[in-house]
Each structure stands twice: as C-alpha cells, then as structure tokens.
Amino acid sequence: MRIVVAMRQLADLVEELEVSDDGTDIDREFVKFISNEWDEAALEEALTLKDELGATVTVVALDEPDVDQTLYAALAKGADRVVKLTGHDPDTWVRSRERAQRLASFLTGESFDLVLTGVQAADDLDGQLAGILGSLLELPHAAVVVGVEGSDSKVRVTQELGGGLLGVSELDLPAVLGIQAAKQAPRYAPISRIRQAMQTGEIGEHEVELSDSAVQVKVRRLYPPESTGAGATMLKGSPKEVAAEIIEIIKSKGLV
Amino acid sequence: MSVDVLVIAEAVAGEVLDVTYELLGKGRELSDGFSGELGAVLIGEPSPQDLFGAADVLYSMSGMEAGYCAPQWEMALGEVLRSADPKVVLVSTGTVGIDLAGALATQFGGVLASYVIDAVMEEGSLVVTSQLYGGKLLSEVEIDSFPAVLSVLPGSFVSDAGRVAGEPRREVIDVGGSVSSAKGVAIELREPDSSGVDITAAPLLVSVGRGIGSKENVELVAELAEAMKAPLSASRPVIDQGWLPKPHQVGKSGKKVKPTVYLAFGISGAPEHLEGMRSADVIIACNTDAKAPIFEVAHYGTTLDLFDLVPELTDQVGG
Ligand SMILES: Cc1cc2nc3c(=O)[nH]c(=O)nc-3n(C[C@H](O)[C@H](O)[C@H](O)COP(=O)(O)OP(=O)(O)OC[C@H]3O[C@@H](n4cnc5c(N)ncnc54)[C@H](O)[C@@H]3O)c2cc1C
Numbered sequence: 001m002r003i004v005v006a007m008r009q010l011a012d013l014v015e016e017l018e019v020s021d022d023g024t025d026i027d028r029e030f031v032k033f034i035s036n037e038w039d040e041a042a043l044e045e046a047l048t049l050k051d052e053l054g055a056t057v058t059v060v061a062l063d064e065p066d067v068d069q070t071l072y073a074a075l076a077k078g079a080d081r082v083v084k085l086t087g088h089d090p091d092t093w094v095r096s097r098e099r100a101q102r103l104a105s106f107l108t109g110e111s112f113d114l115v116l117t118g119v120q121a122a123d124d125l126d127g128q129l130a131g132i133l134g135s136l137l138e139l140p141h142a143a144v145v146v147g148v149e150g151s152d153s154k155v156r157v158t159q160e161l162g163g164g165l166l167g168v169s170e171l172d173l174p175a176v177l178g179i180q181a182a183k184q185a186p187r188y189a190p191i192s193r194i195r196q197a198m199q200t201g202e203i204g205e206h207e208v209e210l211s212d213s214a215v216q217v218k219v220r221r222l223y224p225p226e227s228t229g230a231g232a233t234m235l236k237g238s239p240k241e242v243a244a245e246i247i248e249i250i251k252s253k254g255l256v
Numbered sequence: 257m258s259v260d261v262l263v264i265a266e267a268v269a270g271e272v273l274d275v276t277y278e279l280l281g282k283g284r285e286l287s288d289g290f291s292g293e294l295g296a297v298l299i300g301e302p303s304p305q306d307l308f309g310a311a312d313v314l315y316s317m318s319g320m321e322a323g324y325c326a327p328q329w330e331m332a333l334g335e336v337l338r339s340a341d342p343k344v345v346l347v348s349t350g351t352v353g354i355d356l357a358g359a360l361a362t363q364f365g366g367v368l369a370s371y372v373i374d375a376v377m378e379e380g381s382l383v384v385t386s387q388l389y390g391g392k393l394l395s396e397v398e399i400d401s402f403p404a405v406l407s408v409l410p411g412s413f414v415s416d417a418g419r420v421a422g423e424p425r426r427e428v429i430d431v432g433g434s435v436s437s438a439k440g441v442a443i444e445l446r447e448p449d450s451s452g453v454d455i456t457a458a459p460l461l462v463s464v465g466r467g468i469g470s471k472e473n474v475e476l477v478a479e480l481a482e483a484m485k486a487p488l489s490a491s492r493p494v495i496d497q498g499w500l501p502k503p504h505q506v507g508k509s510g511k512k513v514k515p516t517v518y519l520a521f522g523i524s525g526a527p528e529h530l531e532g533m534r535s536a537d538v539i540i541a542c543n544t545d546a547k548a549p550i551f552e553v554a555h556y557g558t559t560l561d562l563f564d565l566v567p568e569l570t571d572q573v574g575g
Contacts, residue, residue, distance in 0.1 A: 172439040
C-alpha cells in the first residue's frame with residue numbers, strides 16, 4: 001500500500017498569539033511553529049500500517065516555518081520519503097482551501113492508495129482539509145477517523161460520530177482520511193535519529209503553480225475574545241491560600 | 257422549490273441533537289433577513305418528538321441506506337442541496353460538518369467558514385464570527401458570494417429559539433441512485449463503551465488535561481480525586497495518550513457532564529472540551545496561562561502551577 005501523509009506547521013498554541021498590524025492574521029514573526037498535533041497522529045497511523053502491511057510512506061508538507069524539522073523527524077520515525085511543496089509565500093496564512101489545491105496538484109502526479117492527514121488544524125477557517133482534498137481529487141473521504149484497517153482495494157475506517165458513538169464503514173481506495181487519533185500515541189524520534197536523518201536523508205522539493213485561486217471567505221479582522229465580564233473570579237495567594245478557598249467553595253455546595 | 261437557508265439536522269444515531277435546534281433558530285433569523293424560506297434536511301425519518309416547526313420545508317430522503325458512511329451521506333446531501341439550492345447552509349461542526357462541509361462547499365463552488373459562533377446579516381453581506389486557535393482568537397469574516405456553508409460550533413446559539421412545534425411542508429428526494437454509486441458502504445454503528453466509571457452522575461468531578469505532562473503525573477490528580485471521593489475525568493489528549501481509559505473523557509466525543517462543581521487542572525478550554533462541561537454549576541480552573549480560554553467559562557480561576565496546587569488541595573482535604 002502506498003500512503004501519503006499530508007502534514008503542516010501551526011503556531012504553537014502555548015505561545016502568546018498576537019494579531020498582525022493589518023489585523024487579518026497572526027503576527028508570524030515571533031511565533032514558534034510546530035507540527036500540527038493531528039497530523040502527527042496521521043503519521044503515526046501511516047507508520048503503524050507500514051509495520052502491519054509493509055506500506056511505503058511519503059510525507060508531504062507546504063513550505064512553512066520550521067517545516068524541515070518536521071520532515072526530518074518524519075524520516076527518523078520511519079517515513080520513506082519526504083517532499084516539500086514550494087511556490088507560495090511560506091510566511092503567510094495559506095488557508096485550507098488553497099492548501100488543499102496545492103496538495104491536490106502534487107497528488108495528481110503521484111500514485112497512492114491512501115492519503116492521511118490530521119482531522120483539523122486550529123486555523124482551519126475555510127474548513128477541514130480531508131474533505132476539501134477528497135472532493136478536489138474526487139475520492140471518497142472520511143474524517144474524525146480513529147481506526148484504519150487496510151486491504152488491497154478497500155479500507156475499513158472507524159469514525160467518531162459524537163457522544164462516544166462509532167461508525168464503521170468501508171471505502172474504496174484510493175481514499176482520503178482525516179485522522180483524529182491513531183491506534184497508539186505518536187512515536188518519539190530521539191534527537192540522534194533526527195540528526196542522522198538530517199545528514200543522510202533528503203527533502204524532495206516540488207513547486208506548485210496554481211492556475212486559479214481558491215474561493216475563500218474574506219477575513220475582516222482577527223481579535224482576541226473580549227472578556228465577557230462574566231469571566232472567572234481569579235483566586236490570588238499562595239497555593240495554601242488558594243487551596244483553602246477552593247475547598248471553601250466546594251464545601252459551600254455541600255460537597256467534600 | 258428553493259430555500260434561502262438550509263439546516264442539516266444532526267441525527268446520526270436517530271435522535272436529533274440540541275445543536276440542530278440552535279441551527280434552526282439561527283436559520284430562521286437569517287432566512288427572515290433574506291425574506292425567504294428556511295429548509296431543514298434530515299437523513300432518516302423524523303420521529304414524533306422532533307420539532308421542525310421553525311422550518312418552512314423539511315427535506316427527507318428515500319433510498320438512503322442505514323448507518324453512517326461519509327461518501328453516501330455526501331452524495332445524498334449533494335442531491336438535496338441541488339434541489340433546495342440554498343444561499344446559506346448551516347451544519348454543526350460535528351461529524352457531518354467536519355466530514356462533509358468542506359466537500360459540499362467545494363462541490364457547489366461556495367465559500368465555507370468553520371468553527372462559527374455567530375452569523376448576522378449586515379447590508380446584504382453575511383458577517384460571520386469564528387473561533388480559531390482553540391478559542392484564543394476570533395475571526396470576523398464577510399461573505400457576499402453565495403452559496404456559503406457555515407459549520408457552527410455547538411453551544412453557540414440558544415436552542416429554544418429553534419424548538420418550535422409545527423408541520424413544515426415535506427419534500428422527499430430520491431437519493432437511491434446516487435447513493436448506490438458512492439464509493440463506500442456503512443458496516444456498523446457501535447455504541448459507546450459504558451464499562452467502568454460513570455462520570456456523568458457525580459456531583460463533583462476532578463478533571464485533568466494535557467498540562468499534567470505524563471502518565472505518572474496523572475497519579476497526583478488521582479490522589480486528589482480519591483481524597484475528594486470524586487471520579488477523575490479528563491480532556492481528550494490524556495485519553496489519546498493512553499494515560500486514562502476512554503470512559504473518563506469529557507467533551508464532544510466523550511461524555512457530556514453537568515456536575516455541581518467541575519475542577520479543571522491543566523485544561524486549555526478548547527471548544528470541543530467546553531461542549532462537554534460548560535453547563536456545570538461551578539467551574540474552577542487551574543491553568544498557568546492567564547489567557548487560556550477555559551477562564552472565559554470558569555467561575556473561579558487560578559494561574560498557579562497545578563503541581564503546587566494539587567498536593568496542597570489533597571493535603572487540606574485529607575486533613
Ligand atoms: C472532532 C473532535 C472531537 C474532539 N473531542 C474532544 C473531547 O471530547 N474532549 C476534549 O477534551 N477534547 C476534544 N477534542 C480535542 C480538543 O480540540 C483539544 O485538543 C483538547 O481539548 C485539548 O486538551 P487540553 O486542554 O487538555 O490540552 P491543551 O490544549 O494542550 O492544554 C493544556 C493546558 O495546560 C496548561 N498547563 C500546562 N502546564 C501546566 C501546569 N503545570 N499547571 C497548570 N496548567 C498547565 C497550559 O497552559 C494549557 O492551557 C476534539 C477535537 C476534535 C477535532
């Protein structure tokens with residue numbers, strides 16, 4: 001089975017996110033970019049399928065800040081090939097509609113059975129990638145996937161349908177899946193292996209030129225949520241004092 | 257016959273979810289703004305307790321197969337969209353929204369906004385607010401080309417506005433032909449794992465998020481839960497990492513809980529987590545990031561490090 005994993009970089013949510021001067025994007029200059037956590041689950045699922053079925057795994061990502069790090073780490077974890085797509089400004093917000101177009105353009109020249117990507121990324125304003133990509137490629141797709149079992153011509157997927165209900169279905173291959181969680185937590189690549197991948201591995205490059213631009217919503221502004229005023233009463237003091245206050249609150253409700 | 261706004265009813269397990277009524281309420285408001293009709297589409301047959309009175313027309317399907325299969329649902333909904341020809345489609349950011357909204361918008365050449373929390377008509381444009389970066393930022397977008405698909409975060413609108421009795425016109429659309437050509441089939445639906453702990457019944461929940469850092473550290477919060485005689489619940493990453501079993505998960509794909517007091521340690525407050533616990537009577541959150549979205553819904557908060565606070569709480573409860 002030939003598996004392509006589409007990964008991407010995303011601002012680290014642990015960081016403070018500032019809005020850019022023109023108000024329509026985050027200020028990308030001082031942000032730390034990390035690999036999207038759901039894409040890591042997609043990579044893990046691909047590598048697990050490789051272990052089980054002997055698949056080949058290609059990882060593809062748009063050129064974005066620190067993407068080389070993610071691609072080398074993927075090689076260190078067991079990906080067979082990594083490709084970086086160029087042809088756009090790597091320091092801007094490439095929205096999911098355009099991202100899907102760029103990936104679709106690359107995939108049109110590839111032979112593959114399965115495309116795996118994360119169920120979502122935190123800036124998917126224009127929708128989640130798997131569905132858009134599947135639609136552009138006219139392939140069956142499914143998202144919120146928590147189980148993938150492959151065979152030669154079909155894939156059996158388990159999807160979360162909300163509230164704990166699971167749906168199992170069988171899709172024809174090739175197919176595009178948005179992975180919510182892999183069978184196991186993403187594996188870890190030790191620094192030494194990543195270093196080795198940087199020395200011996202190679203990141204392929206592929207330039208994408210789009211003939212038409214994606215239809216996407218026009219962003220007027222981004223802004224931090226205004227505190228509703230109904231926000232939390234902040235408890236101040238030492239851990240001992242705060243703990244005492246919390247216990248008081250719980251006791252006042254007749255609990256503990 | 258076309259409608260201006262079409263609501264996709266989320267009833268995967270046969271029961272219409274609350275969010276559908278939120279969408280119907282909002283849909284009514286938007287379609288009145290267009291001075292047009294509001295449609296609703298339900299995959300499956302409505303049951304007597306379903307209230308679709310807010311809509312003018314209810315589309316249902318014949319020839320639809322049982323169970324959930326994304327390509328089949330996409331085909332079926334595509335047929336309805338072609339027939340109803342709406343300007344705006346409202347769907348929840350649940351299974352159908354995450355799975356199919358992008359594909360439907362792409363097919364129909366329309367724009368899509370996801371994680372939507374508000375939508376209003378302003379001088380012929382639709383102005384839509386979405387929650388990005390796990391709730392840390394909001395975006396305001398302007399839509400003046402239609403069709404537009406909005407995938408709405410559950411809990412964004414009041415559901416009572418859409419909970420209206422009445423008999424909308426019925427239109428049945430035969431989707432059998434297209435569904436049979438879909439490149440997929442449904443195999444089975446599996447009920448949630450109900451073994452082990454029942455976190456939905458407890459009046460007090462001690463909940464732990466990724467801020468705990470490792471499986472070993474979960475023990476620290478487990479000790480507090482035990483001292484408080486409360487079950488331990490958790491956010492999704494804690495479950496996905498295998499630090500706690502699935503029945504402990506609170507949120508969109510976990511359990512909906514409504515305890516008297518919900519203690520949240522190291523949980524950021526992503527919309528999917530809030531969906532499961534925002535209606536707790538009292539929420540007390542501990543998170544070192546003063547800007548964490550959890551503080552927007554919490555009643556009490558502290559930016560103390562959980563590793564300092566939790567042992568202190570355990571000591572004081574025990575003592
Ligand atoms: C379809 C779908 C369904 C989902 N369903 C669910 C669901 O059911 N339930 C759910 O929870 N999520 C769900 N999610 C995932 C959700 O989007 C978030 O990823 C998740 O809720 C984040 O969990 P968290 O808050 O524990 O982790 P994070 O967002 O990583 O937050 C960790 C927090 O801990 C804080 N912290 C770190 N160290 C400390 C410390 N020492 N002391 C105090 N605070 C600290 C940090 O400041 C941070 O805010 C779903 C996502 C999707 C796409």
